[in-house]
Structure formats: C-alpha cells, structure tokens
Amino acid sequence: MTLPRLLLGTQDGRALTHAEHVGVHGPLPAGDVSAALAAAGLRGRGGAAFPTARKLQAVAATAAAGRHRPVVLVNGAEGEPMSAKDRTLCARTPHLVLDGAQAAAAAIGARRVTVALPRAATDALDAMRTAVHERPGGGPAITVTAVPVAYLAGEESALIRHLDGGPLKPTVVPPRPAERGLGRRPTLVQNPETLAHVGLVARHGAAWFREAGTAADPGSVLVSLAGDVVAPGVYEVDRRMRLAELTGMPAGRGGPRAVLVGGYHGTWLGPDELAGLTLAAEDLAAHGATLAAGVIAVLGPKSCPVRELANVAGWLAAQSAGQCGPCANGLPAIATRLAAVADGRAPSGSAADLDRWTRLITGRGACHLPDGAARLVRSGLRAFAPEVAEHARRGPCAACRRPPVLRVASRVAA
Amino acid sequence: MSRDEVLVLDPIGCAGHGLCAELLPEWITLDEWGYPILRPEAIPPELLPHARRAVAACPKLALRLRALSAS
Numbered sequence: 001m002t003l004p005r006l007l008l009g010t011q012d013g014r015a016l017t018h019a020e021h022v023g024v025h026g027p028l029p030a031g032d033v034s035a036a037l038a039a040a041g042l043r044g045r046g047g048a049a050f051p052t053a054r055k056l057q058a059v060a061a062t063a064a065a066g067r068h069r070p071v072v073l074v075n076g077a078e079g080e081p082m083s084a085k086d087r088t089l090c091a092r093t094p095h096l097v098l099d100g101a102q103a104a105a106a107a108i109g110a111r112r113v114t115v116a117l118p119r120a121a122t123d124a125l126d127a128m129r130t131a132v133h134e135r136p137g138g139g140p141a142i143t144v145t146a147v148p149v150a151y152l153a154g155e156e157s158a159l160i161r162h163l164d165g166g167p168l169k170p171t172v173v174p175p176r177p178a179e180r181g182l183g184r185r186p187t188l189v190q191n192p193e194t195l196a197h198v199g200l201v202a203r204h205g206a207a208w209f210r211e212a213g214t215a216a217d218p219g220s221v222l223v224s225l226a227g228d229v230v231a232p233g234v235y236e237v238d239r240r241m242r243l244a245e246l247t248g249m250p251a252g253r254g255g256p257r258a259v260l261v262g263g264y265h266g267t268w269l270g271p272d273e274l275a276g277l278t279l280a281a282e283d284l285a286a287h288g289a290t291l292a293a294g295v296i297a298v299l300g301p302k303s304c305p306v307r308e309l310a311n312v313a314g315w316l317a318a319q320s321a322g323q324c325g326p327c328a329n330g331l332p333a334i335a336t337r338l339a340a341v342a343d344g345r346a347p348s349g350s351a352a353d354l355d356r357w358t359r360l361i362t363g364r365g366a367c368h369l370p371d372g373a374a375r376l377v378r379s380g381l382r383a384f385a386p387e388v389a390e391h392a393r394r395g396p397c398a399a400c401r402r403p404p405v406l407r408v409a410s411r412v413a414a
Numbered sequence: 415m416s417r418d419e420v421l422v423l424d425p426i427g428c429a430g431h432g433l434c435a436e437l438l439p440e441w442i443t444l445d446e447w448g449y450p451i452l453r454p455e456a457i458p459p460e461l462l463p464h465a466r467r468a469v470a471a472c473p474k475l476a477l478r479l480r481a482l483s484a485s
C-alpha cells in the first residue's frame with residue numbers, strides 16, 4: 001500500500017491537466033461503480049461518515065419511484081476556517097473529483113453535476129472550470145458555481161436552498177436531498193474527497209481500496225493539520241497513523257496542550273488522551289471524538305485554550321442562521337458566557353449554566369450546527385478545567401493576549 | 415387498530431408562543447427561552463385528544479403528530 005493516492009502526481013501544487021491525470025491514474029473505466037463501492041466500504045468525507053454506497057442506493061431508489069431524473073451536487077463549500085483539504089484537492093486534481101462525480105452520476109442515472117466551491121477559493125474554481133472544458137465528451141453536463149464563504153454554505157440543505165435562489169439557511173428534514181433536492185430533484189450530495197475516492201475505486205476496485213485504513217473506515221484520508229505545528233497543511237494519511245506522528249510532537253512533555261479533532265464541530269483531547277492515539281474511528285470514539293471532515297488543530301503550550309474556546313464559540317454563534325429558537329438563543333448565551341469566563345468575570349453558577357445550555361441546544365435545531373458546537377464546548381470545558389479555574393481566580397492570562405491560533409475568519413488568498 | 419403517534423416539531427417554524435405547552439403540559443415543557451421541549455415517546459391514548467388540540471392550536475403549524483411506523 002502506497003500513499004498518496006488522491007494527491008498522486010500533484011507535488012508541484014498546480015492542477016493536473018486531463019492528459020497528465022490520465023497518465024497518473026489511467027482512464028476512467030465505464031461500467032457501474034455501485035458494487036465495487038459497496039464492497040469498498042467508503043464513507044463520506046464531509047463530516048458525517050455515512051456509507052457512500054448506501055447514499056447512492058437511496059437516491060437511485062427515490063429517483064426510480066418518481067418522475068425526476070436525479071442530479072449530483074459536489075459539496076466543496078468547505079466553510080470551516082481551518083479546513084483546506086477540499087480546496088487543495090479541487091485545485092490540484094480536479095479531474096479525479098470529476099471522475100468520481102461522473103461514475104456516481106452514471107450509477108444513479110444522473111446527467112447533471114453541480115460543483116459548489118467557495119468564492120474565495122479562486123485556485124480551485126479556476127482549476128475546476130478549466131478541467132470541465134478539458135474533459136472528453138460522453139460524461140454528464142457539469143456546472144461550476146461559486147458560493148459564499150460561510151459555515152452553513154456546506155450544510156447540504158442550506159447549500160441546496162441557496163443554489164435554488166433562496167437564502168443560505170437550512171431547511172427541515174425530511175425531505176432529505178435524496179428525496180427532494182436541487183430543483184426538487186433527488187440529489188446526491190457528496191464531498192469532493194469522497195468523490196475522488198470513488199474515482200479511484202472505479203479504477204482499482206474494493207480490495208485495493210481496503211489496503212489503506214481500517215476495516216470500519218477503509219481507504220486513505222485527507223487531513224488539514226493546523227495550529228501550533230511545525231508544518232501545517234493538507235496531508236493524505238492512513239488512519240492507522242498515530243496522532244503524535246502526524247503532528248510531529250510527542251504526546252506528553254513538550255507536546256501539545258490540546259488537540260481539536262474534527263474541527264469546529266469536533267472534540268478537544270487533552271495530553272492524557274493523546275498518548276498512543278491513532279486516527280482510527282474506534283480509537284477516537286473511545287474519547288468521544290470523530291475525525292469528521294479531517295481538521296486537526298493543535299494548541300501549543302503558549303496558547304490560552306480558554307480564550308481560543310471562547311473565540312470559536314463566538315464564531316459559531318455568528319454562523320447560526322438564527323432560525324431555530326434554541327440555537328438562536330443558546331449559542332450567543334454560551335459564547336457570551338465563555339468570553340466572561342476567559343475574562344475572569346463570569347458569575348457563579350456559570351459551569352451549571354454552560355452545562356445546561358449545551359444540553360438544551362443539542363438535537364433541537366433543523367441542522368446539526370448547534371450539536372457540533374455543543375460537543376466542542378463541552379469537550380473544551382472538560383479538557384481545560386484547570387485553566388478555567390485559573391481564569392476565575394486571576395482573570396485573563398498572559399497567553400490571552402497572543403494572537404489566536406484557531407482561525408475564526410476564512411483565509412481569502414491561497 | 416390504533417397506531418402509536420409521536421409529537422414532532424418544526425424548529426424553524428416554531429416561534430416559541432408556548433401555547434402548546436399550556437394545552438399539553440404532561441408532554442410539552444418550555445425551555446428558558448420559551449421554546450418547547452417534547453417528550454419523545456409515543457403519546458398515551460388518553461392524551462391523544464389533548465395532543466390533537468395542541469397541534470391544532472399552534473399558530474405557526476409547527477407542531478405535528480407523526481405515526482410511528484410499524485417496524
């Protein structure tokens with residue numbers, strides 16, 4: 001088993017032309033990818049880790065039962081500020097993503113593919129548009145669309161509503177996109193990385209795919225490594241890899257203060273939890289974490305985790321669409337209180353309030369944004385209990401004045 | 415034969431009037447911001463008429479009864 005797979009041949013950072021792409025990976029075989037995909041056990045790389053073969057089946061089934069031909073939506077919105085893997089993938093190997101979209105479209109009987117990328121990701125947009133023109137005939141009709149830079153731009157129902165001319169706000173489920181999505185058609189929504197893996201499974205099959213990763217979560221995975229690390233960036237790794245190896249830091253002394261696994265709907269892990277930890281789903285689940293969309297953010301010993309937590313909570317509150325009562329009220333309450341905690345001016349009973357509010361917002365929104373925010377805050381309060389107590393005694397610490405490590409605005413330039 | 419029914423809420427539609435909680439306090443409480451918290455279990459038969467009344471009274475049509483599938 002050798003890596004990289006997805007990023008093969010892209011070392012110089014520019015987009016592979018179609019000829020180069022075929023030179024690296026070989027041509028995309030015709031034929032139905034469904035059986036190979038089911039055997040491969042690929043799970044979605046956009047955060048929820050849903051089995052991709054089952055999603056294809058669901059869309060194909062609703063399409064067969066109705067009058068509308070299904071469509072494919074490539075969800076490259078990547079609104080999470082610390083994530084860069086989809087942009088990197090689309091900017092460097094757009095044809096592999098499009099191959100996956102084409103194979104998936106053929107499997108479900110779709111003839112149209114829409115690729116959504118953030119407005120700020122000009123490199124990915126350019127590469128994708130060029131790739132669409134380069135592709136040989138016979139594939140689906142492909143449209144590339146720039147979408148706003150916002151956390152909710154990647155939430156599938158909000159993205160669909162926006163692309164159909166509405167506001168960038170989630171809708172209630174059901175109906176799911178598989179039942180009624182873009183233009184009311186059954187819609188297969190997949191992350192670009194998921195589709196790039198589909199493009200490889202179509203070529204090399206399930207056994208090859210399973211040579212990387214674990215039985216529960218096979219294949220390689222892209223991670224966005226960020227924060228206080230020597231070499232931040234996007235890496236393609238095997239999930240059996242140890243976190244310490246990925247970050248290049250030991251798990252104990254001289255290592256990180258904490259690691260955020262799974263980005264801004266993820267889980268904070270403290271030094272005690274990091275020893276020996278791998279990226280395998282079973283390993284992470286033992287600490288209540290998932291890899292989600294692959295963001296791994298490291299906080300070094302010189303940063304203030306309480307301040308960072310308050311900053312991110314503030315950003316998440318600002319990303320809420322404000323449509324659902326518990327989310328619209330709870331997230332600002334949590335963020336304001338966390339800022340007070342960091343400033344050392346939180347009223348007594350704040351721990352109980354934060355505990356109650358994070359429970360109250362969980363599972364009560366139309367989308368999962370508040371659920372992820374609650375997970376982040378609860379795990380942070382657990383991992384940073386000593387620092388929280390310290391701030392209550394002495395107010396802001398020296399590290400509070402450092403520029404934040406965790407990004408709370410999107411990068412505009414590449 | 416009667417089927418089990420559960421209450422479901424459209425969180426976007428709900429405006430937190432709290433009328434539903436007044437009509438069905440056994441099943442619906444309000445959180446500190448005035449938004450309903452529903453018990454997830456099937457409604458017992460004796461409460462069903464009250465549940466229907468709460469559903470009908472919601473000014474936002476945000477509350478529904480959903481039949482649990484047999485499986």
Ligand SMILES: Cc1cc2nc3c(=O)[nH]c(=O)nc-3n(C[C@H](O)[C@H](O)[C@H](O)COP(=O)(O)O)c2cc1C
Pocket residue numbers: 043044045046047048049050075076077078079080151152153154155156157189190191192194195367368369
């Ligand atoms: C707040 C929020 C933000 C999301 N952002 C993204 C995103 O940027 N990209 C993405 O692929 N999925 C994102 N998702 C998940 C999508 O709704 C959807 O599950 C995913 O695109 C499905 O693709 P997959 O099965 O290939 O992972 C987000 C979900 C939520 C709740």
Ligand code: SF4
Pocket residue numbers: 169170171319320321322323324325327328364365366367368369370425
């Ligand atoms: S849960 Fe929050 S972010 Fe999601 S739709 Fe409701 S208000 Fe918007």
Ligand code: SF4
Pocket residue numbers: 423427428429430431432433434435448449450471472473474475476477
């Ligand atoms: S009556 Fe309707 S709008 Fe009012 S709180 Fe209940 S569900 Fe929400």
